Amino acid sequence: MTQVSSHAAGRSWLVYALATVALWGVWGAIAGISAERGFPETLVYCIWALTMIPPALIVLAMSGWRLDRDARSIFFGFTIGLLGAGGQLVLFYAVTRGPPYLIFPVISLSPIITITLSLLILKERTGKLGVLGIVLALMALPMFDLSLSGEVGGLGWAPLALLIMLCWGMQAFFMKLANNTMSAESIFFYMMLSGLLLAPVAYAMTDFTQPINYGTDGPWLAAGIQMLNAIGALTLVFAFRYGKAIVVAPLSNAGAPLVTAMLSLLILGAVPGPLKIVGLVLALIASVLLAIEPEAADEPEPQNDGDPA
Template sequence: MNHAPSPAGRAWLFNALTTVVLWGIWGAFSGLSPERGFPETLVYCVWALTMIPPALIVLAQAGWKLDRSSRAIVYGVAVGALGAGGQMVLFYAVTRGPAYLIFPVISLSPVVTIALSFLIMGERTGRLGALGILLALLALPTFDFAPGGDAHGGSWLWMALFVMACWGLQAYFMKSANHIMSAESIFFYMTVTGLALIPVAWAMTDFSRPINYGASGPWLAAAIQVLNAIGALTLVFAFRYGKAIIVAPLTNAGAPLATAIISLVALGVMPGSLKLVGIGLALAASLLLAIEPDTATDEDAALDREIQSA
């Protein structure tokens, strides 16, 4: 029997790593436009609009076929709402705290995914995964220590934890959704849900304050957020060709840690020793979660093939 790696086997890794790189760069610079006078609520609006081109691309690749069953819609909206809700809160968080600390917290979202998979779907993780979860739990408290004071009262940490929970839940629902609908349909519903929340973000915008509508405002935001959108597109294909139990930890943990490293290099900031320990623990935890062997069953693989060939 020929055991050579298939194109699909190589495609998932390429797309997952592309997502890690694009989301890592996006996260490091996502706070630039709000710092230049373009409100984070309007940044959300720009982000939602940049999702449209990738959505059209994946639908075209799927022959404009869209899963319309009630179950598919529920799963699609759940994935989209959790992703968009996390994005909206994240845009606030990066204006109130350092990205090199916010994103390592978010990188621990696979803990939520694995916990739900264990409790609800009966999946088990190996020793590496268990050690990764333990390190993740040890890392979280270190980000709350701020001996020098926190200008925003630590609000960024609670926002980061909220985003972590949202994206951990999103990965769980995306993992489940891949068994009942196509990846293209999942991404379409993600886009529609993100667009549906634009009025909420618009209503939350304080238009009484000066808003930068120049090149460093919406146009800078668009240039940064399109990295997010393209990364979401490659994530769709990573889930299509690879196992979610591997793809989710690799992308959800790898991208935020790439952001933390880029932010530290770009800003030339050296955090305190305790926070360095926290970043190190988060890095080790995410790597262990990412390299945990695939525990999906043969039935899962058969379901994946059935969805992809439908």
């Protein structure tokens, strides 16, 4: 295994985290276009799984095709991938059972799971600015999607939303844990394989009785949009490689909606409601605090688990 040098760790985590924020922020602003133009979300998932292939192969090639193939690496890799992709599939079903304006605020709190596990198990700590940034980020997240109007339509969605929150919170934790013993390139490769494994499930969930747009603004447009999602997932893996999970998770989860909201305001002229404005302000302050936190980078630890097979 390669050892992470203190120089490499430095502020690299911040570069990768901000790249994730930018990529996911732009992706969030345009992600709904595919469904609006008649290409269902379940097929968008299939396209997303395919867009994971190019970046996975590129970074693996850049690392000399060194894929960690020991049992622990395979377990971690598929656990991370299946938690993320499985959560996405549950989300498709959840939005048919309940209102998105209640489901997404619950899901957005997934960093609570990541932070709790990282504090208890990885013993991660941060400074006062980091603590304040984490608290503000967690306060801001639900406000991006929270709406106090509309009918709830039953509570069958609640366990599903909590399950997705748990899956994505644990995924981020395992992503950090795995980075201690395997390469980021291998982690992302297994994430790609996991996404492909669940693609047939998403395909089977598609309602083919409804008209589907197979034109250039259907699957091809979806591919372009989802490539932002895929590359953002890759940079997130590297952010966890060099940074503390208790900082990377809230920064990426709060920063991306902030960029999305700002782009929606600038491009679409969409004026956010009062709650979203408060969330934007809190997210902005939190992002700045987390970015300048001097104790956000991981301290390098020797990794003597042997060379990858």
